[in-house]
Amino acid sequence: MNKVVKINKDDMDVTVQPGITYDELNEALKDTGLFFPMDPGPGACIGGMVGTSCSGTHAVRYGTMKENVLNLKVVLPDGTLVKTANRAKKSSAGYDLTHLFVGSEGTLGIVSEITLRLKIRPQKTAVSVTTFPSNHHAAQTVIETMKSGVQIGRAELLDEVMIKAVNQNSDLELKEAPTLFFEFSGTDKQVDEQIAIVKDIVNNNKGQGFKFAVDVDERERLWTARKIALWSAPILKPESDVWITDVCVPISKLADCIQETKDDLDKSFLLAPMVSHAGDGNFHLFILFNSKDKKESDEAKRINTRLVERAIKMEGTCTGEHGVGVGKRAYLEKELGPGAIKLMRTIKKAVDPHNLFNPGKIIPDEQGHNKEADKEVEKESQSKPK
Amino acid sequence: MNKVVKINKDDMDVTVQPGITYDELNEALKDTGLFFPMDPGPGACIGGMVGTSCSGTHAVRYGTMKENVLNLKVVLPDGTLVKTANRAKKSSAGYDLTHLFVGSEGTLGIVSEITLRLKIRPQKTAVSVTTFPSNHHAAQTVIETMKSGVQIGRAELLDEVMIKAVNQNSDLELKEAPTLFFEFSGTDKQVDEQIAIVKDIVNNNKGQGFKFAVDVDERERLWTARKIALWSAPILKPESDVWITDVCVPISKLADCIQETKDDLDKSFLLAPMVSHAGDGNFHLFILFNSKDKKESDEAKRINTRLVERAIKMEGTCTGEHGVGVGKRAYLEKELGPGAIKLMRTIKKAVDPHNLFNPGKIIPDEQGHNKEADKEVEKESQSKPK
Structure with missing residues (x-):
């Protein structure tokens, strides 16, 4: 139960079985120019992601599972087979059965097939990292960024305790302060514009040492702390x-x-x-x-x-x-x-x-x-x- | 039952009673920099829009009611009062009761209060109008535009019969051919970029007489045919x-x-x-x-x-x-x-x-x-x- 059933490239959707992980799915999509943006944590299966209505770092831009499941095939406790919707982008045809199952944690039915919306891989991606005098300053920066209308790709905040854990678990030697990670994505011009606007907001909120990177290696280096946080905490x-x-x-x-x-x-x-x-x-x-x-x-x-x-x-x-x-x-x-x-x-x-x-x-x-x-x-x- | 209960500007949401129309809501929001993007047809009430899970011309950019209702207060047939969710942007707290009612056409409960997501009014808006040798060419243009990743605001197609009706109901004297209306919105740079990409796609699909406008009066003039289509048909x-x-x-x-x-x-x-x-x-x-x-x-x-x-x-x-x-x-x-x-x-x-x-x-x-x-x-x- 971990197969890709069908990629509909022109409709930007894919039908999968529940046992496939989102990493495996994105590997299968790599030559299509499309990707599935949810990233709840390594190893998560699409079926489980439907069950908990998960999301992750990309939700700020692409929404959660609620916004990205197009339809489901489900087996009810009495054995009834239910197809919740068709493949049209939108529908007003009766009760929204798809959303009845997304987030129902396996209590209403067993999901046997899932059709997901896909997104176009952005032309360009950049990331930035900044430290702040307090978590309040960092959070305020994100609030103001959201209100500015800049369409950021990710906005992740690690507190000083988490940064300490990351330092102990790596050779990053980061400043142990509340730290904000942004990802920007889009066309060249959009990314440049986003960085300029966010840099101003960061400065107004006493952000220090604003670093950003476009190059893929440097981007990954800057993002490392965020990536390893989950395993570093203990x-x-x-x-x-x-x-x-x-x-x-x-x-x-x-x-x-x-x-x-x-x-x-x-x-x-x-x-x-x-x-x-x-x-x-x-x-x-x-x-x-x-x-x-x-x-x-x-x-x-x-x-x-x-x-x-x-x-x-x-x-x-x-x-x-x-x-x-x-x-x-x-x-x-x-x-x-x-x-x-x-x-x-x-x-x-x-x-x-x-x-x-x-x-x-x-x-x-x-x-x-x-x-x-x-x-x-x-x-x-x-x-x-x- | 047609009041704005509370505008939460910083959270970009608003709580309303079901009898308010979306026009009245947008009037109430006009000084906030925010707006509610659904536009199903003139005079529609938010309550009815919840009932049918409506959408309209803006759905291609902002989604339908399914994506834009944050929570509901509902009275069930047995008199039970239900609050479907809180005001957090996302939640995995139990069954998705909000979506149970959106699109249920009044068959499951009476909606007494609605909290809606709001959007930031774009800095700049432009529209374009083009005619095509066939409806197939026009639709193909939209398909390719969607696949290009350009985030268009609206993409509306009127066939030659509807254009004939519009001509008879106005002094527009349009060419009676399949006609495509695009709206672009965003920052100055984004809009310029969108127009350039879409113009190429239009030309590749034999679009003729691509006209576009940024000025508000000219924009409204170009959009008139789309606007009056509904009343012109008969x-x-x-x-x-x-x-x-x-x-x-x-x-x-x-x-x-x-x-x-x-x-x-x-x-x-x-x-x-x-x-x-x-x-x-x-x-x-x-x-x-x-x-x-x-x-x-x-x-x-x-x-x-x-x-x-x-x-x-x-x-x-x-x-x-x-x-x-x-x-x-x-x-x-x-x-x-x-x-x-x-x-x-x-x-x-x-x-x-x-x-x-x-x-x-x-x-x-x-x-x-x-x-x-x-x-x-x-x-x-x-x-x-x-």
Whole structure:
């Protein structure tokens, strides 16, 4: 189940089986001038990416899985085969069944085939790196960039703790300060224009040492820190477990949400390096803790709970791209209210009345869900990241 | 129920009540530098636009309602209040309830509040107009433009019959040939670059008399024909009824679908001017007929059926932006297969078990739906366009 079924180059779409990874897909597309822009983390399969409605660094430019799945073939719990839509770019033909399954985490059906929208590989790509006196300054730079209308390709923020981890895991010798990575893409003229506008915004927000690169080797060198962040985080606490969590807030709240989170972490005895898909208002903490130590486990849980409650208070979400699973079930009602949970439950019961598909995920139990979910969170948090 | 509830300028979103029209909304936004890009036809309310998942001329650049509704407040048939999502730009928090309602034509809930994504008004806008030796040449020009990666603002095609109607309804004295209207937008440099690339593609496809304008008055003058097309169509058959229908196909099939439709219309004794949102593979026919004349009614129905079947055969949809209502119910199963219809029925029954909300729309009846739908189509087609 990992084949490319059909590339429709002229329509800029591709049909694949769910087991193919996005890297394998892009390898298959390499001579077409097209690519699939989602990049949630290495090794992710398209089927899983449908399940969690994932996104990644490119979402600021190209959207998430929600915007990039054209149709699905799905098998329902009762064996019914469903084709959710055709291949037209847009359709008003009935209920939007495609979006019913994107992000449903395997609880409503098994996806057997996926048609994805593809994008044209940009003529030119450039990246820039800048450090800032605070994470608030860096986040503010991204907010102003988004408001300027510049169509950036990526906007990634690493806090000073994450940069420290990167330094320890490489010979990069970066300044240990909040660091912003931009990618620009388009035609020659567009890229030049984007860099000029963003450079001004960076300077106005006390950015220091603005470096940019167009050459592919130099670009990759500048981007290295962002690329290795995921694996570098645990180096700050060897043998630790890592609790990876994510929230997403309206972009106007991003600088405040990050700052309050950093202030909260400053008071904690645990370390939690941060990386943010800042252009979307989305950020991740990598909470480093020893799951066998009750004090550390409890503190990790408190950090996560405060993070989620902070995001929800700011009209944000308990998960921007990771999904709910069991770990975030307890927060769903706080975020969306009882009506939304009731409706999700109605849909689940109608489509899967015998609760066969991925039971216990997403939707809180009807009774005492918090207690139950809390137990499961503890269990889940003890797994190491792959 | 027609108020702007809150403009969040920094987050580029706005919360409105469903009764506001998109024109009124854009009026309220005029000093913000932002706008809401959907433009389905004059007078449309945001609530109705949610119901049909509409789009219009700007969809090629900004997407449809599916991509531009951030969240909804909805009242379900049992009185449950549902908030579908928060205001974060992206979320993986549970089932995508927003998309469950966008395009559901009022059959699942009553929408009481809508939060929409807004776009930055482009610095510069230009339009171009060109005539072509055939509709196939014009559609091919759009296909190649899309593949070039140029981010056009609009790409609209009027056939020679529609241009004739426009001429009769104005003093424009246009050449009665297939005519393509492009809009370009962005920064000065971007617009210049777009025009240069598109002009080459136009010339390679035998486009004639490429005119373009940046000045606002001249722009509006060039765009007039597109603007008045909707009201001009009936002039070709005074006192006629108008059956407005739409289909959408993968863009690679657009030129062929339009050509086959034109060939079909050439053999008919009825006139049906065409306008296409060509960048999306979407086009409309305005079938002019006398609903009291059985021969004409039957012929209009046959034209519509053949159009829809042609689009479905080309992996397209029976409706790109108008919705299903009763008129397209009969084609839904042919387009999506029995599994999708069964799933839509399952959802409708679960959310609205007493069939209270807009009964009879979208989903074919379980028995003999074609016969029933056909009767209703006939009834509906006798109403004149507003």
